[in-house]
Amino acid sequence: MPVVSTPYPPGTPCWVDLTVPDQQAALDFYRDLFGWQGQRGSEEFGGYAVLTLKDKPVAGIMTAMAMGDTPPPPTVWTTYLASADAEATATRITANGGTLLFPVMDVGTIGRMLVAADPTGAVFGVWQPLEFFGAQIVNEPGAVIWNELNTSDIKAATAFYKAALDIDIAPMPEMPEYHGLKVDGRDVGGAQGLQHHPEGTPSHWATYFAVDDVDSTVDAAVRAGGSLLVPAMDTPVGRMGALTDPQGGAFWLIKPQPMQAG
Structure with a gap:
């Protein structure tokens, strides 16, 4: 079903976003390629941009920023898996050989997130929805x-x-x-x-x-x-x-x- 109107079951891929050095260039590229609309977001959230298709969110694009002494993250699309409890999921990830790259953090009032690597090195995100549950259009051109x-x-x-x-x-x-x-x-x-x-x-x-x-x-x-x-x-x-x-x-x-x- 292309339109998603209810939260994703835990474990289901629910969102993707792109971390990139030049956010505006990426916004322009994907707008022209897929017809996405959107612009740099609030500075409170680092300018994170939520892109829409047919006025519904489909993906995010953010500027790669260094955290402390660590270099900026690579240019990469990240898959987020839904969770009912990000803290509990973080505990299960580390207990089973995974590594937390970014610990659980609040994203305003819209949700909680973390980024981890599985034991084989594949990086993924986890999203606990509050006001925002993820992509609302999937499985159709541009999504x-x-x-x-x-x-x-x-x-x-x-x-x-x-x-x-x-x-x-x-x-x-x-x-x-x-x-x-x-x-x-x-x-x-x-x-x-x-x-x-x-x-x-x-x-x-x-x-x-x-x-x-x-x-x-x-x-x-x-x-x-x-x-x-x-x-x-x-x-x-x-x-x-x-x-x-x-x-x-x-x-x-x-x-x-x-x-x-x-």
């Missing part, structure tokens, strides 16, 4: 359609996400090499090993955006300064390709196969 864990150790990741976030990871019957992320028995994302990635690729979460035409969107992104990572290709689930934006943020595009009736 997130899939979140995917790419990990160096599926077995370790399976144990961690079950123990820390109640997410089940299991092979998909139709694609045994590919794994589904399940919450309450429902597919909410995917997981796979790194065998199809270049040597040295670290564990990471990937964000897929739906588009009407992968090839033309790839062309538009490259003309706007993006770089092609994976050329457009046909797969059993649809036509897809991967890019980096002009500042290095990697993401996937997909035009999914039409759902089969019956």
Whole structure:
């Protein structure tokens, strides 16, 4: 269902955002690519921008800022997993081999968040909704359609996400090499090993955006300064390709196969 009007079940990917050196350049790039609207937000929240599609929030973009003596975070799209209690989730993350990169913090009155790395090194966020529960448009052109864990150790990741976030990871019957992320028995994302990635690729979460035409969107992104990572290709689930934006943020595009009736 493209429009989401109720909070996401705990463990479900509920939001993505981009950390980037030049926020305005990123706002311009993704506006032209996906039709997103939005501008730099309140300085109280570091200028964090909530981007909208059809007047509903779909993603965030923020300026990468150094914290204390640490360097600014890399340019990356981060997947946030829903939680009913961020503090309790933080405790479960560390108890099961994960690492807190940013401890639980309040985001005004809209929610609580943390950023962590799983035992294989994949970085993700956790979002406890208060006034804001996450993306309100998904699974349609210009919006997130899939979140995917790419990990160096599926077995370790399976144990961690079950123990820390109640997410089940299991092979998909139709694609045994590919794994589904399940919450309450429902597919909410995917997981796979790194065998199809270049040597040295670290564990990471990937964000897929739906588009009407992968090839033309790839062309538009490259003309706007993006770089092609994976050329457009046909797969059993649809036509897809991967890019980096002009500042290095990697993401996937997909035009999914039409759902089969019956």
